Amino acid sequence: MTGSSAFISVRSVSKAFGRFLAIDNVSMDIAQGEFFSLLGASGCGKTTLLRMLAGFESTTRGEIFIDGQPMSPVPPHHRPVNMVFQNYAIFPHLNVRDNIAYGLRKQRLPRARRHEMVEEMLELIKLPGFGTRKANELSGGQRQRIALARALILRPKVLLLDEPLGALDKQLREQMQLELRALQRKVGITFVFVTHDQEEALTLSDRIAVMQGGQVLQVDTPAGLYESPNSRSVASFIGNMNFFRGTVRRNGAANAIIETEGLGAIPVPDSRFARPDGAAVQVALRPEKFAISPTKPDAVHAVQGRLANSAYLGERSHFYITIEGRGEPIAVSAPNHNRFVANAGSHAEDTPLWLSWSSDAIVVLDPE
Amino acid sequence: MKATSHLQRPNRSLQVYAAVFLVVLYLPVLLIPLFAFNDSIYVRFPLRGFTTQWFVELWNRQPAWNAFWNSIRVGLTVAVISTVLGIVAAKAITRYRMPGRTALVTFIMMPLVIPGIIFGVALLVLLSRMGVPLSLYTVTLGHLIVCLPFAVATLLPRFEGFDRSMEEASADLGENGWWTFWRVTFPMVFPGVVASLLLTFTISFDEFIMAFFLTGTDPTLPIYIWSQLRFPQQFPSILALASLVLFFSIPLIFIAIWVGRLGVSQSSEGTAES
Numbered sequence A: 001m002t003g004s005s006a007f008i009s010v011r012s013v014s015k016a017f018g019r020f021l022a023i024d025n026v027s028m029d030i031a032q033g034e035f036f037s038l039l040g041a042s043g044c045g046k047t048t049l050l051r052m053l054a055g056f057e058s059t060t061r062g063e064i065f066i067d068g069q070p071m072s073p074v075p076p077h078h079r080p081v082n083m084v085f086q087n088y089a090i091f092p093h094l095n096v097r098d099n100i101a102y103g104l105r106k107q108r109l110p111r112a113r114r115h116e117m118v119e120e121m122l123e124l125i126k127l128p129g130f131g132t133r134k135a136n137e138l139s140g141g142q143r144q145r146i147a148l149a150r151a152l153i154l155r156p157k158v159l160l161l162d163e164p165l166g167a168l169d170k171q172l173r174e175q176m177q178l179e180l181r182a183l184q185r186k187v188g189i190t191f192v193f194v195t196h197d198q199e200e201a202l203t204l205s206d207r208i209a210v211m212q213g214g215q216v217l218q219v220d221t222p223a224g225l226y227e228s229p230n231s232r233s234v235a236s237f238i239g240n241m242n243f244f245r246g247t248v249r250r251n252g253a254a255n256a257i258i259e260t261e262g263l264g265a266i267p268v269p270d271s272r273f274a275r276p277d278g279a280a281v282q283v284a285l286r287p288e289k290f291a292i293s294p295t296k297p298d299a300v301h302a303v304q305g306r307l308a309n310s311a312y313l314g315e316r317s318h319f320y321i322t323i324e325g326r327g328e329p330i331a332v333s334a335p336n337h338n339r340f341v342a343n344a345g346s347h348a349e350d351t352p353l354w355l356s357w358s359s360d361a362i363v364v365l366d367p368e
Numbered sequence B: 001m002k003a004t005s006h007l008q009r010p011n012r013s014l015q016v017y018a019a020v021f022l023v024v025l026y027l028p029v030l031l032i033p034l035f036a037f038n039d040s041i042y043v044r045f046p047l048r049g050f051t052t053q054w055f056v057e058l059w060n061r062q063p064a065w066n067a068f069w070n071s072i073r074v075g076l077t078v079a080v081i082s083t084v085l086g087i088v089a090a091k092a093i094t095r096y097r098m099p100g101r102t103a104l105v106t107f108i109m110m111p112l113v114i115p116g117i118i119f120g121v122a123l124l125v126l127l128s129r130m131g132v133p134l135s136l137y138t139v140t141l142g143h144l145i146v147c148l149p150f151a152v153a154t155l156l157p158r159f160e161g162f163d164r165s166m167e168e169a170s171a172d173l174g175e176n177g178w179w180t181f182w183r184v185t186f187p188m189v190f191p192g193v194v195a196s197l198l199l200t201f202t203i204s205f206d207e208f209i210m211a212f213f214l215t216g217t218d219p220t221l222p223i224y225i226w227s228q229l230r231f232p233q234q235f236p237s238i239l240a241l242a243s244l245v246l247f248f249s250i251p252l253i254f255i256a257i258w259v260g261r262l263g264v265s266q267s268s269e270g271t272a273e274s
């Protein structure tokens, strides 16, 4: 993302509540039409950052630009953004139609045209004929859609969504995720989506900013975050990860190798790797990057271990395997497409087996 | 439910206490309409027979009508002004994170605990020092001080129970503070506003102490009633007047309380759900 194509540009923004720094020097660029997520545990500052985009919180330091305009002098009611609130904030004294048409007052449209626009929105959110329903006659999922329609009818340049699916049950949430993604593609509006659910973020987003303690740890595509996390926090927040202590060995050769606890020497896949000889690092490997077999496999990198624990999960199985030279067992996840894996539950504890992996599956991180 | 049922079981001695309490409190009040229909100018038992002549006499008394209209005018003015001030105060107290918030609330609520006679004397001294002649305007001023705490106390729960994101949603959808107030805040606190109007009107209409110190030549109804107590032959029609006041102000207070609660339980359920 180059600076010039950025539609929303957050520049060194901080937010202090008294002495507490809720947002700590955050910078990010969001492109037009992007589905961008803010992901992080509860309390990491996602809502605060979103409210700063909407204008409900001022920036203590730094500046937010939307469409090239600095936003600090612009009050919420003049910003080209609309928000879907965490609790939806449906006006209880208005019916569905008046809720959706709320923001149209200034456009001074004829009544018929307004109704027509509301009907179009109701069609879009798949609630046709709901116009005269009262606000208190709606389910959680319906409220969520109406909050969406109420914002989208104004054709904002940016839609901000604060955990809009958090209050829904699992099944409805999964359905709404698909609908939300389809809707975003259809209307082409930039979405900034807040969630604490990593799976949801991975499913929906073009790019994700992973946040922790008011800071942005990494901004990347879902695959980028998953395959090349830049820190242990990101690696363990997105999916599961095994971490191994390691030491860089160069021995004069161009490509470095890493002497890894329990796994032996692994060549570093990245040719730009620049750490010096003897540097301490961490090697991270996802559970599904290991292959598992009963006999020594025909692979460059393999190690023998013993089964500590296993769980059969239908399409795949999870194993915990102890190896020599490492106290903690290694988590391994394997699809159930061979007989040995599928019989996971029936293998006795301490069954000897082999783990193998490919050197380009490893991620090298700074030591703790 | 089972675990808490012992809390809901009727408590015999508490019920007896409540009954005795209510009888002692309201029995004297019930005597007023009783004697208002009694065919005797003396207030004593045994009752002498049923009559409506005191009401007829009251109807034909011009000074009573004047006092009545004075109280209505003062009551309406006080109701509107104290409710508007109450809305502003309740909004300020609940919406802005300001220093000295508790101090402000205590200050507004003070007249509830300071005896009316102290306020009355203080205002009287102040106004006479300033050379302001006593009139219905000075009574109105005194009643505002008495009624404002009730207006704030009625409106505050409304503003507190209301989800702040509603106003933010309105701003987000492009409305400024003025329009947000009229399109979202006011409709949502409306039952509280009606309750406050009814309550402050009734309090002003019945208020005696402030009016006693601050009335000029035009009496309000309670002052008129008090002034007539000296004349024994007037007494039964004053009882008739008092029973009319009772008859209208008690339902007004109940309506105020009922309207004030309208929708509060619903909206709190709504927020609990989200």
Ligand SMILES: Nc1ncnc2c1ncn2[C@@H]1O[C@H](COP(=O)(O)OP(=O)(O)O)[C@@H](O)[C@H]1O
Pocket: A017, A020, A022, A040, A041, A042, A043, A044, A045, A046, A047, A048, A049
């Ligand atoms: N108005 C506020 N005053 C003081 N602290 C706040 C305020 N709003 C949020 N915070 C604090 O800022 C931190 C981040 O909050 P928030 O942005 O709501 O987190 P998230 O949405 O990621 O759960 C929390 O520790 C919260 O307590």
Ligand SMILES: [Mg+2]
Pocket: A046, A047
């Ligand atoms: Mg939040």
